Amino acid sequence: MASVLAVGTAQFAAAQKINGAGATFPAIIYQKWFDEYHKLHPDIQINYQSIGSGGGVAQLTAGTVDFGASDYPLTDDQASKMKVKVLHFPTVLGGVVPAYNIPGITQDLKFTGETLAGIFLGNIKKWNDPSLTKDNPGVKLPNEDIQVVHRSEGSGTTFCFTDYLSKISPEWKSKVGAAGSVSWPVGTGGKGNEAVAGTIKQIPNSIGYVELGYAVQTKMLYGSVRNAAGNFVKCDFNSVTEVAAGAAKTMPADFRVSITNAPEKNAYPITTFTWLLVPTKIPDAGKATAIKGFLQWMLTDGQKFAAGLGYAPLPKEVVAKETKQIAEIK
Amino acid sequence: MATTVLGTAAVRRRTTRTGDELARLITWAFAAGILLVTLLLVWQLWSTSALTRHKFGFHFLFSSTWNPVTEEFGALPFIYGTVVTSFLALMISIPLGLGSAIFLSELAPARISNALTFLVELLAAIPSVIYGLLALFALVPLMRSYGDPLLKHTLGFLPLFKGPAFGFGVLTAGIVLSIMTVPFIISVSREALLAVPREQREAALALGATRWETTWQVVVPYAKLGILGSIFLGLARALGETMAVTMVIGNDPKISASLLDTGYSIAAVIANEFSEAPGATYQSALIELGLVLFFLTVVINGLARLMIVATTKKGSKR
Numbered sequence: 194m195a196s197v198l199a200v201g202t203a204q205f206a207a208a209q210k211i212n213g214a215g216a217t218f219p220a221i222i223y224q225k226w227f228d229e230y231h232k233l234h235p236d237i238q239i240n241y242q243s244i245g246s247g248g249g250v251a252q253l254t255a256g257t258v259d260f261g262a263s264d265y266p267l268t269d270d271q272a273s274k275m276k277v278k279v280l281h282f283p284t285v286l287g288g289v290v291p292a293y294n295i296p297g298i299t300q301d302l303k304f305t306g307e308t309l310a311g312i313f314l315g316n317i318k319k320w321n322d323p324s325l326t327k328d329n330p331g332v333k334l335p336n337e338d339i340q341v342v343h344r345s346e347g348s349g350t351t352f353c354f355t356d357y358l359s360k361i362s363p364e365w366k367s368k369v370g371a372a373g374s375v376s377w378p379v380g381t382g383g384k385g386n387e388a389v390a391g392t393i394k395q396i397p398n399s400i401g402y403v404e405l406g407y408a409v410q411t412k413m414l415y416g417s418v419r420n421a422a423g424n425f426v427k428c429d430f431n432s433v434t435e436v437a438a439g440a441a442k443t444m445p446a447d448f449r450v451s452i453t454n455a456p457e458k459n460a461y462p463i464t465t466f467t468w469l470l471v472p473t474k475i476p477d478a479g480k481a482t483a484i485k486g487f488l489q490w491m492l493t494d495g496q497k498f499a500a501g502l503g504y505a506p507l508p509k510e511v512v513a514k515e516t517k518q519i520a521e522i523k
Numbered sequence: 524m525a526t527t528v529l530g531t532a533a534v535r536r537r538t539t540r541t542g543d544e545l546a547r548l549i550t551w552a553f554a555a556g557i558l559l560v561t562l563l564l565v566w567q568l569w570s571t572s573a574l575t576r577h578k579f580g581f582h583f584l585f586s587s588t589w590n591p592v593t594e595e596f597g598a599l600p601f602i603y604g605t606v607v608t609s610f611l612a613l614m615i616s617i618p619l620g621l622g623s624a625i626f627l628s629e630l631a632p633a634r635i636s637n638a639l640t641f642l643v644e645l646l647a648a649i650p651s652v653i654y655g656l657l658a659l660f661a662l663v664p665l666m667r668s669y670g671d672p673l674l675k676h677t678l679g680f681l682p683l684f685k686g687p688a689f690g691f692g693v694l695t696a697g698i699v700l701s702i703m704t705v706p707f708i709i710s711v712s713r714e715a716l717l718a719v720p721r722e723q724r725e726a727a728l729a730l731g732a733t734r735w736e737t738t739w740q741v742v743v744p745y746a747k748l749g750i751l752g753s754i755f756l757g758l759a760r761a762l763g764e765t766m767a768v769t770m771v772i773g774n775d776p777k778i779s780a781s782l783l784d785t786g787y788s789i790a791a792v793i794a795n796e797f798s799e800a801p802g803a804t805y806q807s808a809l810i811e812l813g814l815v816l817f818f819l820t821v822v823i824n825g826l827a828r829l830m831i832v833a834t835t836k837k838g839s840k841r
Contacts (some may be wrong), residue, residue: 217798245798271801290708311607340689345774345791347591347799370592375800381691381785382774384795388659395663 209483214242215249215262218349218404219285219467222502223262230328230487237483246349246373253279253470256370261439261470265373266449277474280522281448282515283466285496286437288405288428289354290415290463294393295320295335302416303328303425306361306462307408309418312339312400313358314365320398328419335398342392342401345382348453354402357453371402393447402463405433406503407459420462421454432461433505434484441510448515464505473521481522488519565582565817574803583811589776589792591800596808598815604693604786605819607759608768611697611782614702616757619701620708621743621750627709628716629738640713647706658699660687663690663771670694671783688783696772696788700764711756713718715749716742749832755824762820765790770786789816 213223220243227239244252246263253261254274268283275315291304308324311317317324318363320334344351356371369375381396383389393401394415405428408415417427426432439457444450471488475481490510499506507515552584569576575583575596585598623643627636667690673825674694717744727737765788773785774795789812800806 245800247801250801265801268801338687345769346795347801348542349799372592373801374591374796376588376590376592377775380775381689382787382795384769384774388770391659392691395659395667396691 209237209479211237211239211260211480211483211487212242212258213239213249213260213262213469214244214252214258215470216246216264216349216467217243218264218287219262219504222285222498222504225498225502226487226491229495229498230490233490234483234486237487239487240427245347247347249470253472253494255505259475260472260484262468263470264465264467265352266451267469267470268323277472279470279472280518282469282471282518283437283448283507283511284469284491285499285506286433286464286466287349287353287504288433288461288464289350289402290352290358290405290408290428291400291418292390292393292403292408292415293400294397294414295337296397297335298332298425299414300332301427302332303419305419306357310358310362310365313343313377313379314362314368315341316364328425337398340396340399341377341380342389342396342399343380343382344374344386344389344402345376345384349373349465349467350351350386350402350404351375353453353463357463357466358452359472360454372431404503405430405505410503418462420460421456422458422460424458426459428461428463430505432459433464435510436460437466437505438508438510441508444511444514471522474523481486485519485522488522489516491519565814568810568814568817569823571813572807574807575811576807578804583808585644585814587778588775591705591796591802594802594804596811597806598789600778601787601789602810602815602819603693603778604696604772604788605762605790605816606702606823607760607782608695608696608772608788609823611694612700612761613754613758615698615701616705616708620705620753620757621712623705623709624716624750624753625738625743626714629734629742630712640710643706645708645711651764652702652766654699654703655767655789658695658767658771662695662699666690666695666698667694674783682780683782686779686781686784691771691773691785692781692783693772693779693786694782696768696786697782699767699771700761703764703767704761707756707760707834707841708753711753712750713744715746715753718749719745747834748831751827755827759820759822762786762816762823763790765794769795789813789819 220241224242227241231238245267249261249263250267250271252258267279272279291309293302301376304327308317308328311324318338320339321336326334334364352371352373354373355369359366359371369378381392383392386403389401389403390407390411393399403413410457415428417425419425435457436452436455439455439460440450440452448468452464452466455464471484475484492507492515496506579586579596583596584598584602587599588597589600619655627639631639667688671688671690675688678684689712723741724737725746727741732740768788769791772788772791774787774791775785776787779786793809793812795799797806800809
């Protein structure tokens with residue numbers, strides 16, 4: 194009892210409190226990480242508020258949090274508004290998959306970037322459109338209208354999906370563009386993965402996009418997508434991590450990179466990193482040491498939690514590069 | 524002896540006076556506090572939306588473009604969605620709520636009335652996200668399989684019920700909102716009806732009126748202000764409702780003549796997009812939508828109050 198009390202007070206005396214805020218997509222694993230890290234280092238307590246990437250960047254700019262988190266890298270404009278230079282640390286990877294509900298169809302459909310862009314632009318209106326039947330021989334696609342479902346709120350998932358479509362389709366790029374929330378040409382919006390999934394289940398002949406982790410956990414039917422090498426790849430944690438491994442070779446030093454439409458043979462094309470944003474100068478030396486320690490742990494032991502929580506772990510090539518970047522925090 | 528009695532009386536009077544004064548000050552401060560909060564709210568919305576107010580001006584209210592990528596923003600589809608869903612909600616909940624309130628206060632035995640009123644008040648306390656989920660998983664399939672096809676089949680010649688329908692949309696949102704506003708209308712209207720003096724009823728009955736004539740021509744007009752108050756309360760909830768609406772309205776910023784089509788509301792778009800809105804213009808546009816919602820509420824409530832004044836005057840002339 195006495196020792197517990199003693200530990201309790203010692204912990205309280207030396208407690209290092211660190212505040213972070215940002216992206217909602219990786220919030221589940223971040224909470225787990227900060228919790229586990231607190232168990233290992235009772236003197237360090239990291240609070241994370243999943244208020245959204247936009248909010249995270251805004252709070253970091255205002256200097257009200259010690260670090261931010263975002264599903265999209267900072268734009269040059271955003272980076273220039275920061276008082277000190279901010280480093281990007283990729284933490285985990287996510288994949289975005291096309292999920293659908295067509296009565297009578299239980300097999301995996303094949304999509305290309307062009308057909309996905311066509312569907313979400315409203316150019317491909319029927320499931321038995323020649324461009325879809327051509328890629329799916331042997332599947333009896335119905336002569337029914339396609340009902341498009343998308344995310345209604347701004348999200349990293351939407352950014353990843355629209356970023357991919359912008360790379361594939363010039364029409365998408367000029368008419369819609371890539372962003373966390375866009376002006377959708379067609380379709381119904383659902384708030385969050387759960388509402389998109391719910392809406393897809395509700396509406397026959399519908400298609401939408403959800404995060405890989407969510408689709409796997411809820412056992413949704415989702416299709417494979419043709420990658421830049423011309424192979425149809427079904428998304429799983431391995432095919433996502435492989436993308437990042439390939440991208441590590443050409444990755445810019447600041448990790449601000451989009452990894453959609455990767456060239457590797459077995460790469461799944463709709464994938465993204467999510468980033469922690471850490472300032473290079475942290476005035477409080479104790480805080481700086483604590484954050485550096487956490488980053489080191491996150492890149493090694495922390496990665497083991499990823500797959501169980503629906504995220505793809507970082508490949509070792511990226512981990513090696515990031516480990517070097519930790520030294521830049523002063 | 525006499526002087527001491529007088530003295531204590533004077534002291535007592537003085538303490539009551541200071542007590543009164545204190546109570547007056549405190550309640551005055553509370554009332555002023557509410558006004559202050561409202562003013563601060565408006566000021567905050569006004570100042571933080573300066574960017575888009577200057578950039579788009581009044582065009583913001585009449586444009587139906589909402590494109591975060593090109594940073595072009597207009598509020599019209601959201602205003603339309605908010606007004607139409609709230610209007611639909613009241614169209615359904617006023618007759619339903621008033622009818623129930625009349626039954627509960629005039630016709631039902633006291634025990635049943637009390638039990639039902641308790642249940643109605645429970646309904647008012649259910650969080651809106653629960654209504655939203657129920658609507659998403661129960662009402663939407665019902666509308667898709669039965670409601671929408673029935674309307675298209677019978678009233679499909681009207682533009683209001685034309686076009687594609689898959690359960691989500693403005694009408695479904697209106698129905699959910701009506702379920703959410705009805706408890707307010709029932710509960711407050713019932714109180715107003717119960718407050719009508721017994722003599723009013725007895726006098727009407729004595730003059731040979733039937734029970735229904737008494738209720739409809741004497742009791743309801745007497746309780747009119749309370750009933751209208753209950754409708755305002757319902758309207759306020761409908762205008763500002765967020766979660767339940769966003770789950771069933773379809774979240775598609777467009778203005779369609781069809782009630783079966785999808786739409787969007789002001790509260791829903793703010794809740795959906797604010798957290799992940801990068802860029803100052805985008806955030807400012809969402810804050811300006813909040814300002815628009817505030818003024819919309821003021822205008823609608825103002826119009827409703829004018830309506831009361833007009834109808835009351837007409838009544839008194841008679």
